[in-house]
Amino acid sequence: MTRKRRRLTILLLCALGLGTATALTLTAFQDNLVFFRSPSDIAAEPPPPGRAFRLGGLVEEGSVTRGATPEGRPSVAFRVTDGRSTVGVQYAGVLPDLFREGQGVVTLGQMGPGGVFMAREVLARHDENYMPPEVAEALRRSGHWNPASGAAPPAGGRPGA
Amino acid sequence: MIPELGHFALAMALAFCAAQMVLPMLGASTRDARMMAAGQPLANAAMLSVLVAFICLATSYAVNDTSVANVVQNSHSDKPMIYKITGTWGNHEGSMVLWVLVLTLCGAAVAAFGRELPSVLQARVLGVLGAIATGFLLFILFTSNPFDRMWPPAPDGQGLNPLLQDFGLAVHPPLLYLGYVGTAVTFAFAVAALIEGRVDAAWGAWVRPWALASWAFLTCGIALGSWWAYYELGWGGYWFWDPVENSSLLPWLASTALLHSAIVVEKRGALKIWTVLLALLAFALSMLGTFLVRSGVLNSVHTFAADPARGVFILAMLGFYIGGAFALFAWRAPAMVPQGVFAPISREGALVLNNLLLCCIAAVVLVGTLYPLFLDLVAGRMISVGPPFFNLATLPLALPLIAAMALGPLLPWKRAALWPVIQRLWWAALIALGGFGVALALTGAKFWPALGFGLGLWLIAGAATDIVDRIGLFRQGARIALARAKNLPRSAWGAAIAHAGMGVTALGIAGMGLATETLVALNPGQSARFAGYEWRFDGVRDAPGPNFTARRADVSVLIEGQVAFVMTPARRTFPVGRMTTTEAAIRTNLMRDLYLVLGEERDGGAVLRIHHNPLAPWIWLGAYIMALGAGVSLSDRRVRVAAPNRRSAAAAA
Numbered sequence: 069m070t071r072k073r074r075r076l077t078i079l080l081l082c083a084l085g086l087g088t089a090t091a092l093t094l095t096a097f098q099d100n101l102v103f104f105r106s107p108s109d110i111a112a113e114p115p116p117p118g119r120a121f122r123l124g125g126l127v128e129e130g131s132v133t134r135g136a137t138p139e140g141r142p143s144v145a146f147r148v149t150d151g152r153s154t155v156g157v158q159y160a161g162v163l164p165d166l167f168r169e170g171q172g173v174v175t176l177g178q179m180g181p182g183g184v185f186m187a188r189e190v191l192a193r194h195d196e197n198y199m200p201p202e203v204a205e206a207l208r209r210s211g212h213w214n215p216a217s218g219a220a221p222p223a224g225g226r227p228g229a
Numbered sequence: 230m231i232p233e234l235g236h237f238a239l240a241m242a243l244a245f246c247a248a249q250m251v252l253p254m255l256g257a258s259t260r261d262a263r264m265m266a267a268g269q270p271l272a273n274a275a276m277l278s279v280l281v282a283f284i285c286l287a288t289s290y291a292v293n294d295t296s297v298a299n300v301v302q303n304s305h306s307d308k309p310m311i312y313k314i315t316g317t318w319g320n321h322e323g324s325m326v327l328w329v330l331v332l333t334l335c336g337a338a339v340a341a342f343g344r345e346l347p348s349v350l351q352a353r354v355l356g357v358l359g360a361i362a363t364g365f366l367l368f369i370l371f372t373s374n375p376f377d378r379m380w381p382p383a384p385d386g387q388g389l390n391p392l393l394q395d396f397g398l399a400v401h402p403p404l405l406y407l408g409y410v411g412t413a414v415t416f417a418f419a420v421a422a423l424i425e426g427r428v429d430a431a432w433g434a435w436v437r438p439w440a441l442a443s444w445a446f447l448t449c450g451i452a453l454g455s456w457w458a459y460y461e462l463g464w465g466g467y468w469f470w471d472p473v474e475n476s477s478l479l480p481w482l483a484s485t486a487l488l489h490s491a492i493v494v495e496k497r498g499a500l501k502i503w504t505v506l507l508a509l510l511a512f513a514l515s516m517l518g519t520f521l522v523r524s525g526v527l528n529s530v531h532t533f534a535a536d537p538a539r540g541v542f543i544l545a546m547l548g549f550y551i552g553g554a555f556a557l558f559a560w561r562a563p564a565m566v567p568q569g570v571f572a573p574i575s576r577e578g579a580l581v582l583n584n585l586l587l588c589c590i591a592a593v594v595l596v597g598t599l600y601p602l603f604l605d606l607v608a609g610r611m612i613s614v615g616p617p618f619f620n621l622a623t624l625p626l627a628l629p630l631i632a633a634m635a636l637g638p639l640l641p642w643k644r645a646a647l648w649p650v651i652q653r654l655w656w657a658a659l660i661a662l663g664g665f666g667v668a669l670a671l672t673g674a675k676f677w678p679a680l681g682f683g684l685g686l687w688l689i690a691g692a693a694t695d696i697v698d699r700i701g702l703f704r705q706g707a708r709i710a711l712a713r714a715k716n717l718p719r720s721a722w723g724a725a726i727a728h729a730g731m732g733v734t735a736l737g738i739a740g741m742g743l744a745t746e747t748l749v750a751l752n753p754g755q756s757a758r759f760a761g762y763e764w765r766f767d768g769v770r771d772a773p774g775p776n777f778t779a780r781r782a783d784v785s786v787l788i789e790g791q792v793a794f795v796m797t798p799a800r801r802t803f804p805v806g807r808m809t810t811t812e813a814a815i816r817t818n819l820m821r822d823l824y825l826v827l828g829e830e831r832d833g834g835a836v837l838r839i840h841h842n843p844l845a846p847w848i849w850l851g852a853y854i855m856a857l858g859a860g861v862s863l864s865d866r867r868v869r870v871a872a873p874n875r876r877s878a879a880a881a882a
Contacts, residue, residue, distance in 0.1 A: 165809035
């Protein structure tokens with residue numbers, strides 16, 4: 069093989085590699101980008117079934133009920149609100165330590181039958197005063213909270229708790 | 230007094246580093262031996278000054294000096310002493326001091342071990358290291374001074390994030406920083422070579438030990454971080470493709486590529502320009518990781534404080550060092566003459582393939598990590614890119630890489646034929662296929678984990694073939710083979726060990742692909758069956774700790790009605806900072822982990838989550854074996870930094 073042909077082979081190999089990487093990235097992006105949706109977003113535009121997304125908002129006061137799935141796994145149901153719309157959430161798993169009614173929450177999952185969000189994960193927070201940035205943004209958009217008027221709304225737990 | 234001493238020491242260090250940046254560089258360009266020689270004592274002085282500053286900061290933490298703002302924000306008198314000391318680097322300011330300490334330590338090491346380096350090259354390397362240290366010291370002194378006083382002193386500190394009050398904090402950041410900073414040294418070598426306009430085999434021989442050492446530390450640091458997340462977060466996972474994890478994986482991928490391409494430079498004199506580029510890239514990715522983690526762009530336990538000024542400063546440094554280096558590269562690289570032709574199928578060809586695939590994986594991970602930030606910035610859409618993306622996009626690139634990993638070391642240099650190598654690997658292929666088939670049958674046709682088992686066995690058997698072949702175990706009898714094994718270069722052993730370690734990690738990941746979990750709500754006395762054991766919940770009790778209160782569950786694990794052992798998962802509540810952490814109970818026998826998490830308590834009972842994680846410890850074990858391989862390779866006489874000079878001196882004589 070001549071020097072030129074060798075260099076060409078290597079260049080072709082590089083192009084092939086990069087091409088594969090690009091193609092892989094694009095196809096994987098197509099199906100696996102996880103969008104964040106607030107309850108108002110869902111009301112405005114129902115998400116396609118079977119597509120995972122992140123739902124965030126505040127856990128509605130008094131909405132948390134504990135039960136069990138048909139398979140006998142302990143589960144919890146609650147409602148997530150952004151002040152304008154509300155979505156019911158079903159979750160079978162261990163809730164993070166700082167899950168509280170009236171506080172911000174972000175969950176990952178997909179819409180199930182009857183407009184209930186089947187959560188696969190409820191994301192943990194690291195401290196009690198932390199408001200997930202997506203939730204803060206959703207609350208701001210729904211007009212529930214104006215950042216100019218002060219700190220994010222209920223972050224300190226249930227009133228009276 | 231002590232904080233002022235520390236502050237002063239930092240300022241001294243800045244002066245030394247600035248001098249270290251200027252004098253040796255000037256000396257190297259004017260061939261002034263006295264100015265070049267100034268590099269060594271300046272590097273030592275800078276190291277000692279930063280060490281003094283670091284000790285001062287650690288002392289302030291140890292005595293809980295509440296007039297120091299940094300201590301107040303991140304410590305508390307209740308904390309056990311070990312966490313007071315490790316808390317020194319459990320915050321933004323302190324971790325940056327540790328970063329610079331490690332950087333100046335590396336500078337001092339280059340000064341000490343690099344006596345036999347060509348003096349011009351050493352002077353330039355020290356100059357570049359001085360420039361990097363100067364930037365970081367300016368960053369510390371202007372945006373994140375750890376010694377800021379506050380008046381009046383606070384009554385007590387605000388406490389450290391409980392997730393960080395762990396042994397992991399003592400070792401994970403220092404190891405990771407050693408790895409990151411190691412890439413700064415290879416970067417300095419690359420820039421020095423660019424200024425000089427010359428890359429030769431000796432340069433490759435100098436760069437490789439640093440690349441190896443930094444890679445080993447990075448490997449250990451990442452493995453430790455993964456293990457820490459596994460036992461501390463209580464999610465039962467070992468890798469979440471979190472942006473912060475990715476930002477440590479990116480330099481690792483680049484360093485892996487670098488240490489392989491440096492072999493080609495050293496042995497064959499080819500791929501020089503590419504190797505220099507990789508050295509620049511590895512450091513660029515380390516800096517990018519620092520920027521992503523420290524600027525508050527990402528939100529995680531690693532992000533201590535979001536301060537835009539810091540982000541801008543780091544971004545400016547990133548632009549200055551990396552932009553400058555790439556500009557230099559564009560200017561000087563064309564002057565370097567490519568050398569050492571080789572056929573596509575050869576050891577060099579295999580190493581090129583390795584580099585190509587590693588860089589493609591790095592590119593995919595980089596895009597997946599940065600795209601959400603980009604979209605948020607440009608379109609204001611909030612998205613996240615999770616594990617499904619990374620698995621789907623990196624796996625097809627990792628598969629050929631792993632397949633070629635066993636082939637590469639068996640190929641001769643320059644020109645090779647594939648068929649004889651495949652013939653020598655037939656029994657490795659047989660083992661891999663057998664493993665794949667057996668795993669497929671045993672796991673009920675779970676394709677991906679079975680493939681993982683096959684690939685892991687392929688790597689281990691391939692590494693064994695390499696060694697067996699080289700020592701001629703089956704051709705010449707045991708005694709000769711033993712003698713040959715002793716004489717085999719340590720770097721060959723190191724490569725085989727590291728490749729086998731990757732195989733062990735692959736087996737662990739495949740095993741975790743078979744992990745199962747269940748969630749049960751039990752009342753005291755009730756039990757559940759899972760993973761072949763009976764789990765009896767005996768109750769929850771209070772368990773006070775030094776600076777927290779905890780609720781601890783007692784769960785007896787029974788085998789055939791007999792209590793085999795008791796597991797005690799807990800939830801800790803820290804009154805300072807009002808936080809709660811989950812303490813998973815883990816029982817391992819190296820073949821599987823039983824992992825138990827205490828969930829919420831419900832009317833006298835409790836929710837328990839039980840994981841059965843087959844081969845989980847192998848993931849980290851494999852990483853330590855990889856690092857061990859790098860260590861063995863480093864101990865090779867020929868790789869040791871002094872050797873190549875001696876050889877070239879002999880050749881000249």
